[in-house]
Amino acid sequence: SQTIHQWPATLVQPVGSPLSLECTVEGTSNPNLYWYRQAAGRGLQLLFYSVGIGQISSEVPQNLSASRPQDRQFILSSKKLLLSDSGFYLCAWSVLGGYEQFFGPGTRLTVL
Amino acid sequence: AQSVTQLDSHVSVSEGTPVLLRCNYSSSYSPSLFWYVQHPNKGLQLLLKYTSAATLVKGINGFEAEFKKSETSFHLTKPSAHMSDAAEYFCVVSDPYSGGYQKVTFGTGTKLQVIP
Numbered sequence: 001s002q003t004i005h006q007w008p009a010t011l012v013q014p015v016g017s018p019l020s021l022e023c024t025v026e027g028t029s030n031p032n033l034y035w036y037r038q039a040a041g042r043g044l045q046l047l048f049y050s051v052g053i054g055q056i057s058s059e060v061p062q063n064l065s066a067s068r069p070q071d072r073q074f075i076l077s078s079k080k081l082l083l084s085d086s087g088f089y090l091c092a093w094s095v096l097g098g099y100e101q102f103f104g105p106g107t108r109l110t111v112l
Numbered sequence: 113a114q115s116v117t118q119l120d121s122h123v124s125v126s127e128g129t130p131v132l133l134r135c136n137y138s139s140s141y142s143p144s145l146f147w148y149v150q151h152p153n154k155g156l157q158l159l160l161k162y163t164s165a166a167t168l169v170k171g172i173n174g175f176e177a178e179f180k181k182s183e184t185s186f187h188l189t190k191p192s193a194h195m196s197d198a199a200e201y202f203c204v205v206s207d208p209y210s211g212g213y214q215k216v217t218f219g220t221g222t223k224l225q226v227i228p
Binding site for chain 1: 144146202216221
């Protein structure tokens, strides 16, 4: 069966510090991968998606970036965090051509 | 362009009474529709999905939803609420597969409170 992991589960970082969140998927090959952010009281906002290694598309311009160094690994990064980057970050995957997405447990990021 | 509107940001029901969470969508194509549930500080779990088969869709934990094209609705229901149903629910619409990427749009969520 397929599983998706995210770490860390929680993170508290000062403004201006770097960020690296990791997501890995097990039990499937060539998944589509997604990063979402969920701010307090708001819905989910798609940040990045990837259809293959090294292929990243950004939905919202911001100070975040994403990379996919391996087929089942997706990394969300920032060089300098802003207060507005606080939120709940969710990674998801889907099969190529599939209709539904499967979500990881999320990372709670607090920027102080 | 596709969009989804969840008509209630909060719904409160008593334990054992029916649940109705409302969702309306807009899509230029024949959409796929989903309901997800999110418990506090957890990821999203798929409850059920509609992908152009039967219009009445049954999901996990006793939930079901009916796709009504004429009303562009996909409301989520459950005959009898349980305390464990207290969570946030998201309605999601998906465009058809295009270019390897499944574009989905999430509603803003409905928080369900279940009163003992």
